[in-house]
Amino acid sequence: MPQDRFEIGLIVARRRLRNAWIDHQWLPVGALPAVPDVAPWTRLSASADEETFFAGSHEVRLFVGETGHYRDNLVSGRPSLWVALREMAGDAYEIAAVTADPYEGEALAEGIGEIVEPVPMPAPVQALVAAFVEAFHVERPFEKRKRDRADPEALARRDLTAKPRSGTE
Template sequence: MTQKHIEVGIVVERRAVDSPWIDHAWTPLAVLPEPPPLPPWTELPGTPERRSIYLGAATLTLHSVDTAHFRENFQAGRAKLWVAIRPTGVEPEIEFVGVTADPFEGEVYAENVGDVVEALPMPQAVAEQVLAFFEANHVEREFIKRKRQEHDPRKGGGPRPEPGTRRGEGEA
């Protein structure tokens, strides 16, 4: 299995919310095509209600077995990267979970209760690298539909009806 690692930067947003239970919420905001020369948790220009923060560098890993999924990502329209973060309840308030170009892996991220997942636009420079990886590693695999064997009731495989009853009668 071939892999490629692409370093990207992750930007998150802390926005004020009107709720009796919480005063703010976090969400992934953008993926940068390469990590900027900033330390993690650098606050970027914004407003007090919507603070943008550079969370830090992250590694997008491409696997050759996932190339068909990358194709689906590009065929769906504007290609996306799925970014997942998780509230921690302590300082720092969130942690990075992962970034992926595979829509199915993005769906798995979304199934984790409590994680915040966003499908963000894939930067052009990253899209070019993902497409080049696809071209170099994709192998078309023929879909083979499994054929079911016909059931032969004479060979067993289930409760037999009592003598003198039809199937379904007398069953609970």
């Protein structure tokens, strides 16, 4: 049976900016198909303009009702995982969410205060997601909803100055 949850490792970068108001920016830049035996926030590399860190691990969950979204992601030509970082106290960040659903990723990006970026989905993770889609996807035909016809009398103008009729006249 395909897995509906698995752990991945995440890599984030701290990039220097040439800006009068902010001197650096944190961005998710990669995902690892397995979690390395390294402490979270271990520095992986450093250059004059960028430092990369292993940010830690996060569980990715797959849901049967979203298999169409996962399939859209896989066939997009650039399968991605959407990673959301949430600012903690000071300059510290935590991994808030990771999803393989592109529509959920788009919704995460609408929030204020979180950094949300798509990162390339590693091939082993693509295989897990594809196996899940193959096992559980059910094609649902599009059914256009038929609307009720409008009642033109309900929308008509009424004379509000006329006296109401009573049943005794």
